[in-house]
Amino acid sequence: MEEHFGNRRDEPLTSEDLNVCNNVLDDLCAQMDITDNGTVTHLASIIIELYRQGVHEPEQLKLLAGATRDDPDP
Structure with missing residues (x-):
């Protein structure tokens, strides 16, 4: 039996949520020159x-x- 306690982690992100996350990712990758x-x-x-x-x-x-x-790789 599946129980739900209002855990937001289990809720799907909306397209607006994903848009915010994607914009942040794009900005960070551009600022930090991340292409890998x-x-x-x-x-x-x-x-x-x-x-x-x-x-x-x-x-x-x-x-x-x-x-x-900023953390060094282990």
């Missing part, structure tokens, strides 16, 4: 996760998602 598909995909997943957690302001999304790129 794996890196773009990873960054997109971070942006979507932040968005689902309630960060909907594009500048805040850019700041938080961009900060993950």
Whole structure:
């Protein structure tokens, strides 16, 4: 039996939500000169996760998602 507790992570994003996330991704990739598909995909997943957690302001999304790129690779 499937239970729902109002978990926003399980709700599909609307086209408007995806538009915001895509614009943030495009801006970040342009600013950081990211062209590698794996890196773009990873960054997109971070942006979507932040968005689902309630960060909907594009500048805040850019700041938080961009900060993950400042970490050195392990």
